[in-house]
Amino acid sequence: MKLAETVTFGGSALDRAAELRGDAVALGRLAARPGARVVWLRGGEPLVEGPEEAPRLARTPLAEAPGTEPVFLGREDGEGVWAAIAPGEEMAAGGRRWVELRGVMAGLSPRDAELAVTAKAVLGWHLGHGFCAVCGTRSNVAMAGWRRDCPNCKSQHFPRTxxxxxxxxxxxxxxxxxxxxxxxxxxxxxxxxxxxxxxxxxxxxxxxxxxxxxxxxxxxxxxxxxxxxxxxxxxxxxxxxxxxxxxxxxxxxxxxxxxxxxxxxxxxxxxxxxxxxxxxxxxxxxxxxxxxxxxxxx
Missing domain, CATH: 3.90.79.10 (Nucleoside Triphosphate Pyrophosphohydrolase)
Structure with a gap:
């Protein structure tokens, strides 16, 4: 179907840079750049800004996300973008607000929609899969958020679809x-x-x-x-x-x-x-x- 990718969440050709997920040095350099950004979710709701009829996914400097364990989403114009769960309510200020994704999905740009859907799915998976499904041990985040490793039985777990x-x-x-x-x-x-x-x-x-x-x-x-x-x-x-x-x-x-x-x-x-x-x-x-x-x- 020629128009298949025009559906909402259909993709925006985001550079997911999967080859960097296991390269801590390269990711560290990308995270240290002034252009590094993070998108936020709270209870599955993304943080947006802009007018009601054309909301934009809010992006803040990654340096403003201390104490979180962000997931690496990829690169935009060569700059890294991550996703994290918001630590509190204070981020919804200055025109920014939390929204239910279903309510705004059709108004987001293709890029914002792809980032939002990816962030919601992967962060939601981490919240519900913190323990090894094989032995029950608390697992650790690995591969920039795209895997969880069990320190006990060495099992590896990946986000599911x-x-x-x-x-x-x-x-x-x-x-x-x-x-x-x-x-x-x-x-x-x-x-x-x-x-x-x-x-x-x-x-x-x-x-x-x-x-x-x-x-x-x-x-x-x-x-x-x-x-x-x-x-x-x-x-x-x-x-x-x-x-x-x-x-x-x-x-x-x-x-x-x-x-x-x-x-x-x-x-x-x-x-x-x-x-x-x-x-x-x-x-x-x-x-x-x-x-x-x-x-x-x-």
């Missing part, structure tokens, strides 16, 4: 939408589900659609992906062709599911449908639906 298939299932002029329990009133989206060990992407699409809605799927094609740090997923956007039309819900997964004609989906995105609300702005579900409406899924 959970693959999730999300699928645009069509049947002629209709697309299959579903609604999960607890969602805001009227909100509908594409069906999605976690992949299982030993499963291909295509098989996961067919299994999830059958389990959740009782619809058989034939041909499956990959379209685009989106890092989704809530908490640590990679959304694998696919298109599937339905072989059947009858819907049988799994009530544990879906509250409702229905076939929506292209013409009605257009009204949904225009805010002119009384029963169906479009997915959250910035989510890959809305991106795929819009490209389907525009006939741009190639």
């Amino acid at each position: 959970d693959p999730v298939v999300i699928m645009l299932i069509t049947r002629g002029n209709d697309v299959l939408l579903g609604r999960s329990p607890g969602w805001p009133e009227g909100m509908h989206s594409l069906l999605a589900g976690f992949m299982e060990p030993g499963e291909t992407v295509e098989a996961a699409v067919r299994r999830e659609v059958w389990e959740e809605a009782g619809v058989r799927v034939g041909r499956v094609d990959y379209l685009a992906s989106q890092p989704w740090p809530f908490p640590a997923s990679l959304m694998l956007g696919c298109r599937g062709e339905a072989l059947s039309g009858g819907i049988t819900l799994d009530p544990n997964e879906l509250e409702a599911a229905l076939w929506v004609p292209r013409e009605r989906l257009m009204r949904v995105f225009l805010g002119q449908d009384a029963q169906i609300r479009a997915p959250r702005v910035g989510a890959i579900a809305g991106f795929l639906m819009r490209k389907w409406l525009e006939d741009r899924l190639d």
Whole structure:
């Protein structure tokens, strides 16, 4: 899909400089430069600045981050950038503020979005994986924040990403939408589900659609992906062709599911449908639906 990387969090060609993660000397030199910067998170919320309609990820001098254990994110214009968990509330001053990432993700620049999604995912992983999964010993941060090492059994642990298939299932002029329990009133989206060990992407699409809605799927094609740090997923956007039309819900997964004609989906995105609300702005579900409406899924 030619437009795949234009999805929110789709990437900005950040130089992650992975070759420096194990080079303490080179990282030290980069950290000592006046241009070294750090981005901050607090409870998973990034620190931003600028106007509400166009927020920017705040960057402060790395020298202002004593006592923290920052994660090296990469280089911007040759200067290093790190991410750290804020030590307190005092950083939200002078126009800077903490925001919920879902609420601002569509307004961030591609670079700020990539930095924010990476920082949230990796820092969140450290918070939940402080102990060795093999022997239970407290592990140590290594490789500039991209690994944890167990001092007891010598096991190495790496940040995890959970693959999730999300699928645009069509049947002629209709697309299959579903609604999960607890969602805001009227909100509908594409069906999605976690992949299982030993499963291909295509098989996961067919299994999830059958389990959740009782619809058989034939041909499956990959379209685009989106890092989704809530908490640590990679959304694998696919298109599937339905072989059947009858819907049988799994009530544990879906509250409702229905076939929506292209013409009605257009009204949904225009805010002119009384029963169906479009997915959250910035989510890959809305991106795929819009490209389907525009006939741009190639």
